[in-house]
Amino acid sequence: MGRTTWFDDDGLKKGEWTAEEDRMLVAYINEYGLGDWRAMPKRAGLQRCGKSCRLRWLNYLRPGIKRGKFTPQEEEDIIKFHSLLGNRWAAIAKQMPNRTDNDIKNHWNSCLKKRLFRSGIDPVTHEPVVNVKATSSSTMSSPTLTPSSSTTDSSTSSARLLNRLAAGISSRKHGLDRIKNMILSEPRQAVKEDKLMISSKEDEEEEVNGCFMEIDDNLISTTSLDELLCEPYDMYQSDLGHEIDDQLDLFLEIHSLGQDLS
DNA sequence: AACCTTCGCAACCGCAAGGAT
DNA sequence: CATCCTTGCGGTTGCGAAGGT
Structure with missing residues (x-):
């Protein structure tokens, strides 16, 4: 699964990350640590923009990320925190340290929102729809x-x-x-x-x-x-x-x- | 088997905030 | 104080997989 690889006008690679790119990014961060995302890709030997590297690290490569299906407890937590915080995915993710904001957002948009709606709960206000x-x-x-x-x-x-x-x-x-x-x-x-x-x-x-x-x-x-x-x-x-x-x-x-x- | 639709998820984009100069 | 730059966030898109017809 992933997006087609292509190059933008500045010659920067876009689209799906390869295993080799992942390895290079992780190796660089392990050795030099985080910081200056803009300069990092060049130093790490990657043809990527800093933004793309940052996203890849935070949403995929960073240690401690839990992947795969959300448990019922996690789903319950997401709904609870969403009712308190709205679409503030980063804030919600802080309450669930093993999940990324992107993951939570995706799961909400593709699954939980529809489920709430079907069960008669307005996913925005979290109030019953009569x-x-x-x-x-x-x-x-x-x-x-x-x-x-x-x-x-x-x-x-x-x-x-x-x-x-x-x-x-x-x-x-x-x-x-x-x-x-x-x-x-x-x-x-x-x-x-x-x-x-x-x-x-x-x-x-x-x-x-x-x-x-x-x-x-x-x-x-x-x-x-x-x-x-x-x-x-x-x-x-x-x-x-x-x-x-x-x-x-x-x-x-x-x-x-x-x-x-x- | 072929086609269509839906789902799941990675990645992109634009914008805003905050820091540096 | 103004401008520029970097980082972070949220919305959206694109694409393969899975399921349905």
Whole structure:
């Protein structure tokens, strides 16, 4: 299995790695250690770019990597960490030291995501999906998924909110700046909408709306941040150490945005 | 047996963050 | 402070294997 070997304009080799290339890279790293990926290929006698060497080492050659089928326990862990961290594969991989982020990402995309969906769990929010209906606007009849509760009362757990926030932000296409712009340009519309809609790809943006609608309308404006975060923060701290701090930074920034708007 | 579809996974690409200059 | 460079991350693609028709 692998990609066809070819050479780019700079004469650098692309595609599948040969056993000989692997051996050369490992021999070099064993002797000189890691560092300066850019210069490494030349020194190691490889016609590869540094990026390719780095990837090969981290995802395949590095010692201690566990390969092969994921155990049920590992799958359970991935789902658990994904529910906490979203698509932050590197962060998830840190919790599972023997697996690479690429492996985890691949397994999620090819298997776990579909399995959750089939069992009625939304793989993005990790909430149950209660009904599936065809969208009237689409001839493709792509399903529109509605979470079990369309209302966003203040009892919504802050843990779930944080998870959803993390999931939204973790996707690069929903970068913080873009989200800020969205809030700043149409804050009132965002407050009024209270349904979280996830359907086909083009609707994914709604998911981010859903995330911030809740924050603006029901939580941030009415709940102190300390109150809001106390329980989940403690809970996540024990599970994930400092990982959750990254999410908190983002959360705090958005919280201040919400205050500016009000 | 031939063809088609799905799965699994390695590798690539583009972008962003952070450090160096 | 600005620019450049390197590293790291996440999304996506390409391809062989496996399974189904």
